[in-house]
Amino acid sequence: xxxxxxxxxxxxxxxxxxxxxxxxxxxxxxxxxxxxxxxxxxxxxxxxxxxxxxxxxxxxxxxxxxxxxxxxxxxxxxxxxxxxxxxxxxxxxxxxxxxxxxxxxxxxxxxxxxxxxxxxxxxxxxxxxxxxxxxxxxxxxxxxxxxxxxxxxxxxxxxxxxxxxxxxxxxxxxxxxxxxxxxxxxxxxxxxxxxxxxxxxxxxxxxxxxxxxxxxxxxxxxxxxx
Amino acid sequence: xxxxxxxxxxxxxxxxxxxxxxxxxxxxxxxxxxxxxxxxxxxxxxxxxxxxxxxxxxxxxxxxxxxxxxxxxxxxxxxxxxxxxxxxxxx
Amino acid sequence: xxxxxxxxxxxxxxxxxxxxxxxxxxxxxxxxxxxxxxxxxxxxxxxxxxxxxxxxxxxxxxxxxxxxxxxxxxxxxxxxxxxxxxxxxxxxxxxxxxxxxxxxxxxxxxxxxxxxxxxxxxxxxxxxxxxxxxxxxxxxxxxxxxxxxxxxxxxxxxxxxxxxxxxxxxxxxxxxxxxxxxxxxxxxxxxxxxxxxxxxxxxxxxxxxxxxxxxxxxxxxxxxxxxxxxxxxxxxxxxxxxxxxxxxxxxxxxxxxxxxxxxxxxxxxxxxxxxxxxxxxxxxxxxxxxxxxxxxxxxxxxxxxxxxxxxxxxxxxxxxxxxxxxxxxxxxxxxxxxxxxxxxxxxxxxxxxxxxxxxxxxxxxxxxxxxxxxxxxxxxxxxxxxxxxxxxxxxxxxxxxxxxxxxxxxxxxxxxxxxxxxxxxxxxxxxxxxxxxxxxxxxxxxxxxxxxxxxxxxxxxxxxxxxxxxxxxxxxxxxxxxxxxxxxxxxxxxx
Numbered sequence: 001x002x003x004x005x006x007x008x009x010x011x012x013x014x015x016x017x018x019x020x021x022x023x024x025x026x027x028x029x030x031x032x033x034x035x036x037x038x039x040x041x042x043x044x045x046x047x048x049x050x051x052x053x054x055x056x057x058x059x060x061x062x063x064x065x066x067x068x069x070x071x072x073x074x075x076x077x078x079x080x081x082x083x084x085x086x087x088x089x090x091x092x093x094x095x096x097x098x099x100x101x102x103x104x105x106x107x108x109x110x111x112x113x114x115x116x117x118x119x120x121x122x123x124x125x126x127x128x129x130x131x132x133x134x135x136x137x138x139x140x141x142x143x144x145x146x147x148x149x150x151x152x153x154x155x156x157x158x159x160x161x162x163x164x165x166x167x168x169x170x171x172x173x174x175x176x177x178x179x180x181x182x183x184x185x186x187x188x189x190x191x192x193x194x195x196x197x198x199x200x201x202x203x204x205x206x207x208x209x210x211x212x213x214x215x216x217x218x219x220x221x222x223x224x225x226x
Numbered sequence: 227x228x229x230x231x232x233x234x235x236x237x238x239x240x241x242x243x244x245x246x247x248x249x250x251x252x253x254x255x256x257x258x259x260x261x262x263x264x265x266x267x268x269x270x271x272x273x274x275x276x277x278x279x280x281x282x283x284x285x286x287x288x289x290x291x292x293x294x295x296x297x298x299x300x301x302x303x304x305x306x307x308x309x310x311x312x313x314x315x316x317x
Numbered sequence: 318x319x320x321x322x323x324x325x326x327x328x329x330x331x332x333x334x335x336x337x338x339x340x341x342x343x344x345x346x347x348x349x350x351x352x353x354x355x356x357x358x359x360x361x362x363x364x365x366x367x368x369x370x371x372x373x374x375x376x377x378x379x380x381x382x383x384x385x386x387x388x389x390x391x392x393x394x395x396x397x398x399x400x401x402x403x404x405x406x407x408x409x410x411x412x413x414x415x416x417x418x419x420x421x422x423x424x425x426x427x428x429x430x431x432x433x434x435x436x437x438x439x440x441x442x443x444x445x446x447x448x449x450x451x452x453x454x455x456x457x458x459x460x461x462x463x464x465x466x467x468x469x470x471x472x473x474x475x476x477x478x479x480x481x482x483x484x485x486x487x488x489x490x491x492x493x494x495x496x497x498x499x500x501x502x503x504x505x506x507x508x509x510x511x512x513x514x515x516x517x518x519x520x521x522x523x524x525x526x527x528x529x530x531x532x533x534x535x536x537x538x539x540x541x542x543x544x545x546x547x548x549x550x551x552x553x554x555x556x557x558x559x560x561x562x563x564x565x566x567x568x569x570x571x572x573x574x575x576x577x578x579x580x581x582x583x584x585x586x587x588x589x590x591x592x593x594x595x596x597x598x599x600x601x602x603x604x605x606x607x608x609x610x611x612x613x614x615x616x617x618x619x620x621x622x623x624x625x626x627x628x629x630x631x632x633x634x635x636x637x638x639x640x641x642x643x644x645x646x647x648x649x650x651x652x653x654x655x656x657x658x659x660x661x662x663x664x665x666x667x668x669x670x671x672x673x674x675x676x677x678x679x680x681x682x683x684x685x686x687x688x689x690x691x692x693x694x695x696x697x698x699x700x701x702x703x704x705x706x707x708x709x710x711x712x713x714x715x716x717x718x719x720x721x722x723x724x725x726x727x728x729x730x731x732x733x734x735x736x737x738x739x740x741x742x743x744x745x746x747x748x749x750x751x752x753x754x755x756x757x758x759x760x761x762x763x764x765x766x767x768x769x770x771x772x773x774x775x776x777x778x779x780x781x782x783x784x785x786x787x788x789x790x791x792x793x794x795x796x797x798x799x800x801x802x803x804x805x806x807x808x809x810x811x812x
Contacts, residue, residue, distance in 0.1 A: 083642055084649055085701060086658065103638055105631075155673055181670060185705040186639060189712055194677040217628075256480050256496075257454045258438065258473045272430050301435075301474065308433040315431065 001046040001117040005029045006036035006063070007079065008055050012102075016049065019106045020113065033058030040067055045074055047117045049109075052080035052091060061094040068095040075116040079104070085184065107218035111170040118169070129164040132224035134203065134211055136164055145203060155180065156199045163212065163222040172219035196220055261304050266295035269307040276314040284314035364532030372524025376517060383513050391509070394502050395481075399466075402483045406495040410485055413493065418443075421493070422450035436498045438471075438480060444490030456494060457482060471498060479503050538567040542574060554582050587651050599637055606633035643772040650702060650779040664694035664703065664728060664735060664809075671707035672726055675715055683720045686711075690728040694735050696811055698784050706780040709773040710739040710805050717743025717803070725794060725804075733811055734786075740804035742795040751790045774805070781807045 003020055007013040008031050017027045028045075030036050033054040040048055040063070048067075050060040058066075064076050076098075078091045083101045091099045098112050129136040133146040141157055143150045152160065158180050163171055173192040177183055200212045213221050273279040273288045291306030405428075413421045418441065425439045429452055439451035448455065457467050464484075471480035482496035541559050548556045557578060558571035613626030672688050679686045707726075714724045722742040729736055781788045786809040793802020 083645060101642075103634075105635070181674065183670070183704055184701055185708070186642060187674070187708060187712070189678070189716075191674050191678055191708075191712075194681050195674075198677055255458045256438075256467075256469050256471045256482065258452050258471070259454055261474060268426075269430055272426075305433055305435060308431060308435075311430050312433055 001025045001113070002044070003027045003047045003049060003113065003117075004036065004039055004043075004045045005049045006031075006033065006040075006054060006060070007049070007051045008032060008053075009051070012079075015106070016109065019110065023110055023114075025113075032056035033060070033063050037063050037066060040074065041070065041072065047113055048074055048076045049113065050076060050078055050096075052078050052082060052087070060096075061091060064095040077109075077112055077116055079109075088184065105217070107170065107215070108172050108174065111172045111175060111219060114169045115166055115171070115175065118166075129161065129167075131164055131167050131222060132209070132211060133207075134164075136161060143203075145207065148206075150202055152199065152202060156195070156202070159195060159199055160203075160222075163220065166222075168221065168223050170215050170218045170221050175219070261300050263295055263300065266292065266300065266303055266307065269304065269311065273307065273310055273314060276311070278314040278316065279310070284310045286310075287313060362528070362532040362535075364530075364535045365528035368524050368528030368531050371527065372520060375520050375524070379513070379516060379520065383509070387509065391502055391505055394505070395499075398481055398497050398499060398502070399483075402481065402495050402497060406483050406485045406493060409493055409495065410487065413487055418449055418491070425450045435473075438482065438494070438496035438498065440492075440494040442492050442494075449491070451494070453494060453496075456484065456492065460484065462486065467496075468499075473498065542567070542571055545574070549578065554578065554585060584652055587648050590648070599640060602633050602637045602640065606630050606637065609633065640772065643776060647772065647776050647779050650776065650783050653783060656699075656783065658699050659697050660700070662696060662698050662700045662703065664696060664737075665690060665692070667700065667704045667707060668694075668726065668728055668737075671704060671711055674708065675711040679715050679718075679724060682715065682718075684715065684718055685723045686726060687723055688726045691730050694728055694730055696735055696784075696809055698809070699780075702780045702783065706777045706807075707737070707739075709777050713773055713805075714739055714741035714743070717741055719743070719800065723794070735809045735811065736806060737809070738791070738804055738806045740791075740793045740802060742793060742800055742802040744799070745793055745795060745801040745803045746790060777805070777807070781809065784809050786810060 003025050005013060005016055005020070005027055007016065007029065010031070013029050013031065017029045020027045028039060028043075030039055034056045036048075036050065036054070037058055039045075048064075050063060052060040054060055054063070060078055060080070067074070067076075076096045078096045078099045079102060080087065080091065080099065081102045088099045088101075097116055100109060100112060127138050129138065135144045136142075136157075137144075138161070141154075143152050143157065143160065159176065162176065162179050173190075174186075176192050176196075177185075177187060196212065200210070203212065204210050211222055211224070213223065215221050270288065270292050273284065276284075278284055279288065287306055287310035291303045291308075291310060294300075294303030294306060296303075409421055409424060412424055421441055425441060428437060429439060438453055440448065440453035440456065441450040442456060443449055446456070457469055460467075467480075467482040467484065469480055469482065471478040478498055478500045479502075480496050481499050482494055485493045485495070487493055538561075545556050545558045557575045560568060560571050560575075562568075609626055610630045613623050613630070616622050616626070668688070668690055672686060676686045711724070711726065718724055718741040724742075725738070725740040727738045727740070778788050786807050788805070788807045791804035791806055793804045795802030
């Protein structure tokens with residue numbers, strides 16, 4: 001992916017740029033909103049990573065509003081030191097697609113970047129999701145593996161659906177809480193882990209090849225290869 | 227108090243302007259004929275023609291007026307004679 | 318900077334050498350803004366402006382009153398005189414038509430002879446202008462044939478006066494003038510004018526006196542407010558506006574100011590609480606992380622040890638962040654800023670979500686989570702905060718209930734409130750601990766070994782208070798004496 005990073009803190013900028021490059025992405029880094037707006041408007045990017053508070057008169061929110069006003073719909077991920085719920089709502093209302101509060105684990109940022117950059121096309125909703133021998137029927141809301149029906153609860157179905165829509169990508173615990181449960185808070189304990197491991201048990205029971213993998217220090221990933 | 231002194235004349239001016247509409251046309255000098263002894267005698271003669279003029283109290287008033295006229299108090303005398311005439315006419 | 322050789326007249330005078338530069342400048346600005354004297358002070362006061370307004374209204378009302386009075390007295394007199402003059406003139410004109418000049422002259426003589434008040438004016442003049450009868454010398458100066466009414470100065474036996482005169486042209490070209498001496502009316506007018514001038518002067522005096530009084534009254538009533546504001550501006554937040562007990566606007570002002578000050582004090586306390594909390598509970602994990610990293614540096618030869626030390630350092634920092642976020646969130650909730658985000662919300666789906674979220678964990682521990690609530694629990698509130706409060710309570714309950722135990726999550730709808738009860742079978746809380754729980758970072762000694770920041774209940778309490786509710790503790794449903802369990806209950810009013 002080609003990513004534009006607009007971040008005024010040189011150290012954070014360097015850290016994020018290096019990490020994203022190591023993950024195989026091309027990164028352009030500019031330190032202020034003015035240059036960021038210029039770059040974003042004149043070149044093509046798959047994703048914009050914006051600090052919310054930027055020097056130079058144009059902050060992250062203004063930048064996104066301007067871009068959206070010009071019909072530019074490049075996905076935007078906000079990085080912000082402002083953790084208030086209202087701040088998050090403000091960022092998303094302005095046209096941001098995701099909001100990550102500083103300080104953050106790099107794995108979280110990477111997972112969210114990849115989820116945003118490779119979002120499934122909205123206009124062609126799939127009715128079936130498939131990975132290896134696991135199949136998800138979105139219409140009848142059934143799960144089968146190797147032709148054998150697996151009983152899951154509605155929440156587990158949504159959890160699996162989210163993982164499968166982002167197959168091959170890391171999905172973090174907070175992303176799951178936000179996207180599957182639609183809550184924005186820190187649950188402190190490993191509630192999500194328990195749900196994932198229960199789902200994993202149901203899927204892998206009787207099969208020798210696990211599908212849901214734990215990514216150390218990051219989250220979970222569903223993929224065919226071990 | 228400074229204001230007091232400034233406001234009062236202005237107020238008076240406003241009041242005098244307000245009372246002006248009683249003047250209908252442009253002002254002009256008007257003069258009455260002087261009231262003299264001759265007019266006194268005319269009134270005395272007029273009183274004498276009235277039947278009630280020779281009775282009291284008109285007669286007393288008339289004599290008093292005539293006396294006043296003769297001693298030089300024409301205005302007062304005339305007023306007294308006119309009152310006598312009114313009384314004599316029963317008004 | 319040396320002074321210029323020829324100072325321009327518009328420059329401020331040079332400061333005396335012993336004075337610092339800024340002082341005379343500041344004094345000059347202050348002098349310009351300052352009121353020069355008591356008169357200016359009076360003029361610039363709101364009380365004075367009020368009084369002036371009332372004085373103006375008073376004067377206006379007085380003028381209206383005078384106008385009516387004038388119209389009713391002097392005006393009526395005028396009209397009456399005019400009517401009498403006209404009637405007299407008409408009667409004489411009638412007689413002229415019937416009997417000619419001599420009859421009119423006789424009538425005029427008769428009328429004059431009876432005029433004891435010496436007020437009537439008559440003149441009959443021939444077409445040539447010659448006087449035929451009457452007590453006027455001639456027609457008025459500036460007489461115009463088409464003007465009938467005249468008001469003019471009169472000289473009667475050498476005494477100046479004012480006359481009202483009606484001139485009627487007769488068919489043969491002679492003119493008949495009938496008039497009245499209106500000296501009386503002039504006197505009345507002068508009297509009215511004088512009276513009005515006096516009363517205007519007195520009204521003005523009253524206005525000034527009233528202004529001074531009103532100003533003093535306003536100042537006296539506002540003095541406590543001003544004094545309190547000055548004290549607070551000086552840095553002491555504790556004084557409040559003394560209330561007089563009268564139920565007026567000043568009382569309302571003082572009251573709302575006190576409410577505002579209470580709120581500000583509360584917020585300041587919150588800020589102080591946050592800084593205390595940060596000082597208290599963030600130092601420890603930060604110090605721990607620092608120590609660990611330092612230790613790792615010392616043992617840098619062993620890559621495995623270094624690796625694990627770094628990982629634990631990151632985990633420590635994550636914990637610091639978590640505590641920090643929790644403290645900020647509590648402060649945000651306590652400040653009441655989120656009340657703007659309140660919306661109608663049903664508590665039931667939140668209870669279901671919370672039970673589902675933590676039910677899995679409970680099941681994992683061999684605990685059972687029993688739930689009980691009606692079909693709908695509508696209220697107005699903040700969905701995210703309410704869920705977080707429920708999550709925190711369930712998190713605690715799951716943490717403290719022994720394996721194999723049970724947890725009870727119950728909610729009921731009362732007439733005017735919703736009561737939620739989260740009960741466990743853990744060690745419970747002693748009575749004195751119940752007093753202190755909910756203070757930030759308080760952790761009962763018995764729970765020192767369980768993970769957690771000690772902020773969970775603080776947040777729950779803040780959320781409940783934000784919703785206007787109350788939080789209390791009760792015995793849980795523990796089965797043994799050493800583990801009586803704890804029930805955390807809260808009540809959310811519906812309105």
